[in-house]
Amino acid sequence: MAESKYRTILEAKSGELEALKDKAIKDTWQPIYHIHPQYGLMNDPNGLIQLNGEYHVFYQWYPYGAMHGMKHWAHVKSTDLVTWERLPVALTPTEEYESHGAYSGGAIEKDGQGLLFYTGNVKYEDGSRSANQCIAMLNRDGSVEKYTHNPAVQGVPDGYTGHVRDPKVWKENDTYYMLLGAQRENETGALIVYESSDALQWSFKGEVKTSLPDFGYMWECPDYFKLDGKDVFVFSPQGIKADGHNFYNIYNVIYAVGTFDVESLTFEMEYYREIDKGFDFYAPQTFQDESGRRLLFAWIGNPDVDYPSDEYGWAHALTLPRELSLEGNELVQKPVEELHKLRDQAVHFRGTLKNEEVIIDEATNNAYEINMTFREIGAKQFGLELFNSKEEELRLVFDTEKQEVRLDRSSFHHQYATEYGVVRSEKWTASNEVDVRVFVDKSIVEIYINGGKIVFTSRVFPKKDSKSAVNVFAEGAVDYRIDYYGMS
Template sequence: MNREQKYRLLEQASPEEITALTDLVNECPWRQTFHVQPIMGLLNDPNGFSFYEGEYHLFYQWFPLGTYHGMKYWYHTKSKDLAFWHNEGIAIVPKDPIDSHGAYSGSAIVKDNKLHLIYTGNTRDSKWNRRPYQCLAIMNEEGFINKQNTPLVDHVPEGYTDHFRDPKVWKDDDMYRFVIGAQREDLTGAAVVYESSDFKEWRYQGEIKTNLGHFGYMWECPDYFELEGKGVFIFSPQGLTPEQDRFQNIYQSGYLIGKPLDRKTLELDHGEFEELDRGFDFYAPQTMVDEKGRRIMIAWMGQAEVAYPTDSHGWAHCLTIPRELKIRHGKLIQQPVPELQKLRGRSIVIQDMIENEVRTYEGVRGTTFEMVCEFSAVKAAAVGIVIRASQQEQTIIRYDKTNKKITLNRAESGNLSDGTNNAIRSCRLDSENIKFHLFVDTSSVEVFINDGEEVFTSRIFPQSGSEEIRFFTEEGSAHMTMTKWDLAQAVD
């Protein structure tokens, strides 16, 4: 694809092209009902996730004219309750000298009663060399956004390449700070910190010091915060080598937990790197603190460099549901925010004893639903659920108690994404009983295991007629309690 095509602005498209794209999207059978998704084109990283003027504001990377990674805009959507979302439209247009080739990822913070949006402006010179700037745009109470002409940071510090992006800002008692994802000149990943007392003059402080050594070739979308007295550093390292069940996706997202970051030395005393999500489609998470003091995370439900079945319908990707983060036994857990209960409609409850069989129940089926299913008194080798099932299709979530492993199998889930690196994702879990909490949309599934101890997030693309739900045990019995809710349309 030539550069002119890839870096077109929306205004360069004809009305006929926009109409054709919109019609193509509207004909797609895999449009979501309660996930944030693009009106057309490609969505990727969530940006600027924040609470301002009584509402949750969420921006995301958006290329409107295709399903490839072209000229990136910021698109704006907002919600009063994290359940129902309303599109506000384009927030940042990349057409100035400091963001001429894309408004890349960033974050937001409220200052002086205005929402300050910090992002990376991507530029290219005549020889196609990249030069990043860290830019600022300010949104007022009426929702008007004013881009600032002068960048906050106009150069990359010595020792790093021009892969230098994704500022995540926060405020300490003494300073504003942001962390940026970086690549060292030796082509290894890192994250660096800047600080400012006035939000105008930003000083480079150095690199966050971890014990990871050479850990991938680039760290994207870094996010540092403190939770329950611990320092938590989330980032998305690129270039990790798969290790058994770990690091199976093309790019990973995970976290370190330890003591709070030393603001003077930038030393982070931490434990092992843990993946945030065990599924196929999760990347570039971003967190925020709301007015209730909760740390809430949303991520891109997708992966770069992977073709999806919706591509041929003129759109790609969506965002995850909002999840509250907590720490349990030194581990970061994720739980769906309770506001999502507002989406619940008709419910059905089933209790049964299942023994070495597959069971279905009258009225328990669907394509868009929430379900909580608990298996107790487990005397079976394995238990599990099959969703979006028919004679030809099924998605299987299985707990192998004998081998202590959770597996998501989408080998028969319908149309598959290209480059998925097999159709199974697994992780180790040792539990006497098992609880599955599912959010199933038209073309996705998010599975929360044991109240967020593990999470599997994946796109699936079955036919509309694949709506059976099955429950099973293998080599033994278990008691099953299940509640299922139909869910309402929640996005524009």
């Protein structure tokens, strides 16, 4: 009989976890500076918090291979957002109220301690499901204990299906609010809110009234925060049709900017947009750190998609931490300053390209950062080819005629999720200068354009034996300045 995928780590057979570790470590597609699991599958970032100077990152984790099964909360911590220490598994779903997994949620600080909120996922034999909202304490020594009165919220409110999950809690005017992603009985997505005076006992308040009433069948991983004087919601809607440059991945992520009145739960929306334009990005979560920065981590991956590295029994990674700000209603994402620590010696390239290429051969080990500017743009098309091995390349093309920027991974031998297309794009207005910052980490690429106003996060799986370079190209003339940093 097939092994149940609802097995906790406590039920591992002797030698099983070591064997999983040995298999995964052989994979040269494993990143070196992005948070990822040693083995098994990770998905959403959870419980993000800085407590007593230390950053804690939890993530959804299934131990027994590259598949979605019994979800635990894995745990890493850091003092500088660069070097991460692995801690024991924080939440193992051993209780009836979480019989099919400790699902996603957020964290807050209360009286010097961390409070973690998560969804106890419950499935029944007839295929139906329910959800309980649960709490755990994060102690200053990094240990985690489940709240003895769990679940804090039992079941789902009237009018919604069993798809109610991913609590994100914040405090405002002495009241705690818990935001949840939900599905209405008519199978449309929504956001609902509970409130509490002590963050432990909760009562249902209602649904957030937005001007996006019919936007897919389920909204996952909601987030809410204030940023630069505005209110921002972030969530991951499922069931939206691709349109123009937008919504090509199986599921998508949007941010919406406006004014939120928490009393009446009314959100006057001014603007919304997809957060990230890459192939692999889902379920982001933000938190405010002790210096007041609003930081975001996301899952570099998609649900319900198989990846070439699955055969090694591990899957996925988290994005680099990004500092958020607003410029007007546009969200700007900037990799945190601390990441400079990863850089080796810089190599500089400067010059003018005229219908030709410059090749950076240093980039063979696919672990580097590039910081570059294109100026004096007289080219129809120009851009970068990453992971270039003559046979394969990831092409980033700025197209001044079509006024768009495209990311094209069609030439790779290892393809996946091709039913969702092999090119992603965003509108881009040609100006006299473009800056591009790229982080490459073995099979991960994060591309930040114009200071982080356009971001593409993606995986690519280059042939195992290929030697990669970076090519910079232009059809026409363009000036370039490149600072290249190896990462080790």
